[in-house]
Each structure stands twice: as C-alpha cells, then as structure tokens.
Amino acid sequence: MASSLTLAELGPRICILGPSNSGKSTLAQAIAAKTALPLIHLDQLFHLPGTHWQARSEAEFRQLHLDAIAGEKWVMDGNYVRCLPERLIRASGIILLDVHPARSLLRYIRRTLFDAQRIGGVVSPNQREHLTWEMIRYLLVTTPGHRQRNRRMFEQWTLPKVFLASPAQLIACYQAWELSRAR
Incomplete structure (x- = not known):
C-alpha cells in the first residue's frame, strides 16, 4: 500500500475513485461492512433504476x-469527475485505485461472463451485464488518459489519501484494514 494510513484516518466520508472495473464497488462494500458507513454507488445515482445503464x-x-x-x-x-469538486469539499479521505487497463479488461470480461448480474456495484437479479465492444474500447483506449489525469489530481489533493497501484497493494490494504470481500 502506498500509504500507511489506517481506515479510521480516512474519516467518515470516503471517496473511492479509479477506472471502470478496478474494484471500487467491491472495496466500498467492504469498507461499509466494516465501518457501518452508508454505502453510495454513484453509478446507481447516475443511472435509472431497473434499466441497463440508462442515464x-x-x-x-x-x-x-x-x-x-x-x-x-x-x-x-465512482468517478463522475464533473461533480468531484463538490464531493471533495465534503470528503474526509480519498482512495485512488490505479489499476492497469489490462487488469480492468480482465475484470470486466470475468464480470460479464461469470458475474453477469452485478451492475453498478450491486447484484441486479432482473438485469444482466453484457460484454460490449464499446466498453472494451473504453477500457483500452480512454482509461489510460484518465489514469494520468487521476494521478495528477491525486498529487494535488490535501485530504488524507491512499493510492493503490497494483493488485498486491489492494490485497495488502484489505488485510491491513481487516476487510472482507463479500460476493
């Protein structure tokens, strides 16, 4: 883990940012389960309920x-960078996942083939996630630029922050904070 902060040091309002399919929702669920903090998936706020990604x-x-x-x-x-300034005014801590696009692509393929009912961070029994070329292109073409932007922003943030740049660092974070991965 790039930081030795404890979970408590991130405070009561934690933002988790990173590329699509990087593990943001899974980490948020684990933190919420451990701390009893209310869990908010921005994808669920952005998309209409009961639809397949309709904004x-x-x-x-x-x-x-x-x-x-x-x-x-x-x-x-969730990212939704256009709303990030307002979010950071209220946030007490930030976690940035900096997952390589190839890892995000593998997570996306695994999710769509084997965990297809998980959409927007939660299990949606009446919906199925679908493998799309649009998302594959997004992960491989758009995400690298977003990673660079996220790293620049991370350097400027003055809130307590944690930078997780590899699966090993993410696993170490789960262990250090005694988090469980619920499925």
Whole structure:
C-alpha cells in the first residue's frame, strides 16, 4: 500500500475513485461492512433504476449527488469527475485505485461472463451485464488518459489519501484494514 494510513484516518466520508472495473464497488462494500458507513454507488445515482445503464437527466443526477454528499457519513464509489469538486469539499479521505487497463479488461470480461448480474456495484437479479465492444474500447483506449489525469489530481489533493497501484497493494490494504470481500 502506498500509504500507511489506517481506515479510521480516512474519516467518515470516503471517496473511492479509479477506472471502470478496478474494484471500487467491491472495496466500498467492504469498507461499509466494516465501518457501518452508508454505502453510495454513484453509478446507481447516475443511472435509472431497473434499466441497463440508462442515464438520468443531468439535473436529477446532480441533485442526487448533492443530497448524497450532504450526509455526515458515507463511503462513495465512482468517478463522475464533473461533480468531484463538490464531493471533495465534503470528503474526509480519498482512495485512488490505479489499476492497469489490462487488469480492468480482465475484470470486466470475468464480470460479464461469470458475474453477469452485478451492475453498478450491486447484484441486479432482473438485469444482466453484457460484454460490449464499446466498453472494451473504453477500457483500452480512454482509461489510460484518465489514469494520468487521476494521478495528477491525486498529487494535488490535501485530504488524507491512499493510492493503490497494483493488485498486491489492494490485497495488502484489505488485510491491513481487516476487510472482507463479500460476493
């Protein structure tokens, strides 16, 4: 782990950021289970319930985001960088997953083939995740640029922060914080 911070040192409002399929939701669930912090998946705020990734209106999403960050305690996973400044004003700590695009691609393929009912961080029994070329392209072409942007932002953040750049660091973090991976 790139930082020796304890989970408690990240405080009661933790943002988890990183590429798609990097493990943000799984880590957020583990932290919420350990700390009893309310769990907020930004994908669930952005997308309409009961749909396959159909977006809400921008105004509705922004209001849901503002309502969510107004809470006194939470662990929140998701990027939505356009809303990040407001989120960071309220956040007490940040975790950045910096997973290589190839690892994200493997996680995405595994999820769509073997864990297909998991959408937006939660199990959705009436929906199935589908392998798409659009997402594969996003992971391999768009994600590398986002990783560089995320690293630059991370260097500027002054909140307590943790940078996890490899599967080994993520595993070490789970062990150090005594987190369990619920499936």
